[in-house]
Amino acid sequence: MFFDSHAHLTSESVLPHLEEILKRAQNVQHILNICTDQVTLSEGMHLVKKHPHIFNAGATTPHDVETEGEIAFPMFEKAAFEKKLVAIGETGLDYYNAESPFSLQKKFLIKYLHLANETKLPVIFHCREAFKDLFSITDLEYPRNAPAILHCFTGSMQEAEEVLKRGWYLSLSGIVTFKKSENLREVAKMVPLTQLLIETDTPYLAPLKHRGRQNEPAFIAETAQCIADVKKVSLEEVAKATFENGEKLFKGLGHDVDKKKLFKSI
Ligand SMILES: [Zn+2]
Numbered sequence: 001m002f003f004d005s006h007a008h009l010t011s012e013s014v015l016p017h018l019e020e021i022l023k024r025a026q027n028v029q030h031i032l033n034i035c036t037d038q039v040t041l042s043e044g045m046h047l048v049k050k051h052p053h054i055f056n057a058g059a060t061t062p063h064d065v066e067t068e069g070e071i072a073f074p075m076f077e078k079a080a081f082e083k084k085l086v087a088i089g090e091t092g093l094d095y096y097n098a099e100s101p102f103s104l105q106k107k108f109l110i111k112y113l114h115l116a117n118e119t120k121l122p123v124i125f126h127c128r129e130a131f132k133d134l135f136s137i138t139d140l141e142y143p144r145n146a147p148a149i150l151h152c153f154t155g156s157m158q159e160a161e162e163v164l165k166r167g168w169y170l171s172l173s174g175i176v177t178f179k180k181s182e183n184l185r186e187v188a189k190m191v192p193l194t195q196l197l198i199e200t201d202t203p204y205l206a207p208l209k210h211r212g213r214q215n216e217p218a219f220i221a222e223t224a225q226c227i228a229d230v231k232k233v234s235l236e237e238v239a240k241a242t243f244e245n246g247e248k249l250f251k252g253l254g255h256d257v258d259k260k261k262l263f264k265s266i
Helices: 015-024 038-050 065-081 102-119 131-141 157-165 182-190 217-231 235-250 257-264
Strands: 002-007 028-035 054-058 087-094 123-128 148-150 169-172 196-198
Touching (some): 002 217, 015 217, 028 038, 028 087, 028 235, 038 065, 065 102, 102 131, 123 131, 131 157, 157 169, 169 182, 217 235
Parallel strands (some): 028 054
C-alpha cells in the first residue's frame, strides 16, 4: 500500500473523473490532496467527507501569491486552526517559473511558516532554483527540526543533504523515473528511507511509462519501483517506509476521528 503525499485531486482535469481514478488506485491507501485557492479548498473539504482516506493540505502556491495571496491567507489560516488541514502548503519559492515577484514569494513563505508553527502542522515546500533563499529564510523563521516536506525534489545532491540536515522529509515524484534524471536517482539512492516520501503530483509529471498521459495516484507504484531499484531494496520496503513516514507526519491531525482509527488498523 502506498501513501501519495502530494496530489491535486480537485484540479479541473481530475475532478470530473475522480471516482474512476480512485477506483484505479486500489494500491494507494492514503492521498494528501493539495488545495491552492478558495475553490479547491472547498472542493477538498467535500472530498474528505466522502473519502476517508483523503486528507487536505492548503496554501497559495508561490506562483499565485501576487494575485491571490492576501485574499486566500485568512481562509487557509482559518482552516488550519479549525484542524481541517493536516499540513500547510504548498508554499515556498519558485525562481524558475517566477509568476510572482521574489519579494512577495518570500513574504508569503514567512507568513505560512509562522502559521505552520502556530498550528503545529507540517509545512510542504515547493522550491525551484531558490534553495539558498529557502534555507536562509527557514533557518530564521522556522524552528530547526520542526516538521517539513520538500515536495517534488529536483535539486542537487548538496541541496538534498541540506534538506535532510534540517530533519525534513524529501519527497520524490515521477521525475525520478525520467531518462535524464540520473542525478535525482543518485539522490534517491542517498536519502535514508526514514526521511523519504513519494508522491505523484497528480495531474502533472506522470512517470516514464505513462509519460504524455495525465498522472494519477495509481501510477505511484512506478516511482516507488524505480526508487527500490536504485536503492537495491524491495518495493515493499519503499512502500512501507514511505507509508509509515506519511503516517507519522499526519497521524492524529485533521478533523475526522474515523481516520485515526483507520491509521491504527494498518
Ligand atoms: Zn503541487
